Amino acid sequence: xxxxxxxxxxxxxxxxxxxxxxxxxxxxxxxxxxxxxxxxxxxxxxxxxxxxxxxxxxxxxxxxxxxxxxxxxxxxxxxxxxxxxxxxxxxxxxxxxxxxxxxxxxxxxxxxxxxxxxxxxxxxxxxxxxxxxxxxxxxxxxxxxxxxxxxxxxxxxxxxxxxxxxxxxxxxxxxxxxxxxxxxxxxxxxxxxxxxxxxxxxxxxxxxxxxxxxxxxxxxxxxxxxxxxxxxxxxxxxxxxxxxxxxxxxxxxxxxxxxxxxxxxxxxxxxxxxxxxxxxxxxxxxxxxxxxxxxxxxxxxxxxxxxxxxxxxxxxxxxxxxxxxxxxxxxxxxxxxxxxxxxxxxxxxxxxxxxxxxxxxxxxxxxxxxxxxxxxxxxxxxxxxxxxxxxxxxxxxxxxxxxxxxx
Ligand code: ADP
Ligand code: ASP
Ligand code: MG
Numbered sequence: 064x065x066x067x068x069x070x071x072x073x074x075x076x077x078x079x080x081x082x083x084x085x086x087x088x089x090x091x092x093x094x095x096x097x098x099x100x101x102x103x104x105x106x107x108x109x110x111x112x113x114x115x116x117x118x119x120x121x122x123x124x125x126x127x128x129x130x131x132x133x134x135x136x137x138x139x140x141x142x143x144x145x146x147x148x149x150x151x152x153x154x155x156x157x158x159x160x161x162x163x164x165x166x167x168x169x170x171x172x173x174x175x176x177x178x179x180x181x182x183x184x185x186x187x188x189x190x191x192x193x194x195x196x197x198x199x200x201x202x203x204x205x206x207x208x209x210x211x212x213x214x215x216x217x218x219x220x221x222x223x224x225x226x227x228x229x230x231x232x233x234x235x236x237x238x239x240x241x242x243x244x245x246x247x248x249x250x251x252x253x254x255x256x257x258x259x260x261x262x263x264x265x266x267x268x269x270x271x272x273x274x275x276x277x278x279x280x281x282x283x284x285x286x287x288x289x290x291x292x293x294x295x296x297x298x299x300x301x302x303x304x305x306x307x308x309x310x311x312x313x314x315x316x317x318x319x320x321x322x323x324x325x326x327x328x329x330x331x332x333x334x335x336x337x338x339x340x341x342x343x344x345x346x347x348x349x350x351x352x353x354x355x356x357x358x359x360x361x362x363x364x365x366x367x368x369x370x371x372x373x374x375x376x377x378x379x380x381x382x383x384x385x386x387x388x389x390x391x392x393x394x395x396x397x398x399x400x401x402x403x404x405x406x407x408x409x410x411x412x413x414x415x416x417x418x419x420x421x422x423x424x425x426x427x428x429x430x431x432x433x434x435x436x437x438x439x440x441x442x443x444x445x446x447x448x449x450x451x452x453x454x455x456x457x458x459x460x461x462x463x464x465x466x467x468x469x470x
Contacts, residue, residue, distance in 0.1 A: 065097045066227060066228075066230055067092055067097050067098070067232075068100045068101075068220050069088075069100070069220070069235060070102040070198065070232070071085050071102075071144075072237065072294075073107050074237040075235055075236065075294035075295075076104070076106050076107075077106050078107070085294060086144060086147035086151055089148060090148065093153060098188050100194045100196060100223060100229070101144070101193065101194065103140045103144055103195060103196070104136075104137060104140065104216040105133075105137050105140055106140055109139070116132070130207075133199075133210050134199070134208050134210060137159075137160075144195050148195070154190065154192045155194075156187050156195070157197075158183065158187075158197070159196075159197045159200065160197050160200035160202065160219065161206075162183065163179065163180075163183060163196050164179055164182070165200070165202065165219065166178045166201060167201035167203055168209070169205065169207070169209065170209070170350055171207075171209055171210070173211070176211070176219075176222045179222060181227055185227075198217075198220065199211050199216045201219075212277070214274075214275040215275055217274050217278035218275045218277040220234065221278040221281045221282045222281055231289075232282070234291045235292055237293070237295070239296060239299075239300060240298070240301035241266070241273055241274075241291050241317070242317070243255065243316065243317045243466070243468055244317060244318040244460050248452075251466040252460065252465065252466065253467070255317070255468070256302065257301060257302040257306065257470060258316060258317075260279060260283035260304070260305060262316045262317070263279045263303045265441055266319045266408050267279050269444060270319045270320050270323070270404065271317070271320075312409075313468070314411040315407045315409035317409075318405065318465065319408060320406070320452050322403045322452060323373050324354075324371050325371065325372055325400045325402065326371050326398060326435070327369065327371070327377070327396060327397070328367055329369075331367065332367065332368055332392060333392040333393075334364055334365050338368075338391070338392065341391055342368060342391055345384075345390075346380060351376045351379060351383070352372065353371070354370065354372070355371045356368070356370040357369045357370070365394070377400060401448060401450070402446055402447065402448060403446070403449040405426075405445055406444040406445070407422050408442045413441065419438060422445070422459055423445075424462065425455075425458040425462035426458065429458040431448075434448075
């Protein structure tokens with residue numbers, strides 16, 4: 064008998080019929096003699112609707128109250144799904160994040176899971192019950208409800224799988240696996256049979272929303288066997304696992320894109336030691352993640368520092384910098400929100416010179432200007448205009464012939 068943790072995303076439980084479909088899939092697993100813990104997201108676009116509802120009342124609500132509101136989406140799903148399983152005649156219980164003992168940090172809207180107390184789940188499993196858990200939520204040390212960041216239900220599932228030492232963590236969604244690019248943008252994209260934890264982590268962090276990046280981080284850390292599959296069929300999915308054999312490492316595994324990006328330039332910063340530290344320490348202390356960073360050579364006495372943040376953090380970052388211009392000894396700040404990031408990811412890249420050049424060639428041929436570039440051993444990212452994203456992803460996918468990938 065195995066213990067399986069499954070996760071169904073919002074589109075998989077969008078209406079009553081889909082909820083019944085998921086219930087049937089859960090009991091099918093139970094019929095095989097397995098214990099099942101199912102994590103579920105809010106139905107369809109519920110989370111977006113809740114955000115709009117909040118904005119009608121207050122354009123700057125506190126993050127605590129937003130978490131209180133957004134966590135209700137998942138609560139609707141767990142109760143409805145539990146009712147669907149009841150209807151099929153199986154013992155079941157729905158539990159919220161706090162009921163499951165998911166303790167998190169206090170960073171509302173982007174909390175990290177600190178610990179999970181599995182006592183309750185274990186007790187219910189011993190009674191033979193199917194467990195349905197609300198994704199995306201937890202509780203902090205003050206007993207306040209927190210959420211884990213958009214797409215965070217994946218992380219709930221992997222964290223539970225790690226804590227329960229589950230035999231498998233299955234992520235069910237509206238596509239049947241991880242592709243070489245978002246199949247909605249590139250219909251010719253190839254489905255991958257497997258992808259390494261490191262590559263998947265890069266893809267997720269660089270905008271491929273198929274998995275929440277923290278879920279991959281946890282899967283890698285705790286060696287959780289992870290598979291991404293469709294909730295609408297029975298096709299083989301994509302396994303996310305350790306890929307150690309050099310010959311199995313692809314030069315480029317996929318293209319990711321992210322439009323939730325904004326560029327900030329802090330102008331005329333004094334050219335002396337400690338200035339970059341001051342700037343990025345200020346942003347870090349305010350929980351603003353920074354990505355691509357470029358420092359210009361600058362003029363005699365000063366220089367400019369440009370960097371990217373997520374669009375959702377733009378307003379906060381700008382406010383913070385403007386308030387601290389004197390402290391930062393800077394002259395001013397500029398920004399652009401209509402930018403995007405395209406990236407290639409591949410574990411074999413490190414041994415293959417010329418990969419970055421090929422990406423730049425693809426962009427040049429498509430007449431796309433590059434604003435910033437950043438590289439690591441397994442990725443190259445370029446900042447471009449947002450309107451060029453689709454063209455860029457297709458051109459790069461084509462250049463590396465990713466439609467021909469066969470694993
Ligand atoms: P869920 O609600 O199930 O969590 P998401 O919308 O968060 O689903 O994630 C699934 C979506 O991720 C797909 O519909 C697809 O458009 C998108 N996606 C982005 N990049 C990729 C990729 N490389 N492979 C597969 N899907 C991708
Ligand atoms: N419902 C949340 C969101 O829309 C969490 C998730 O879907 O994983 O971001
Ligand atoms: Mg998701």
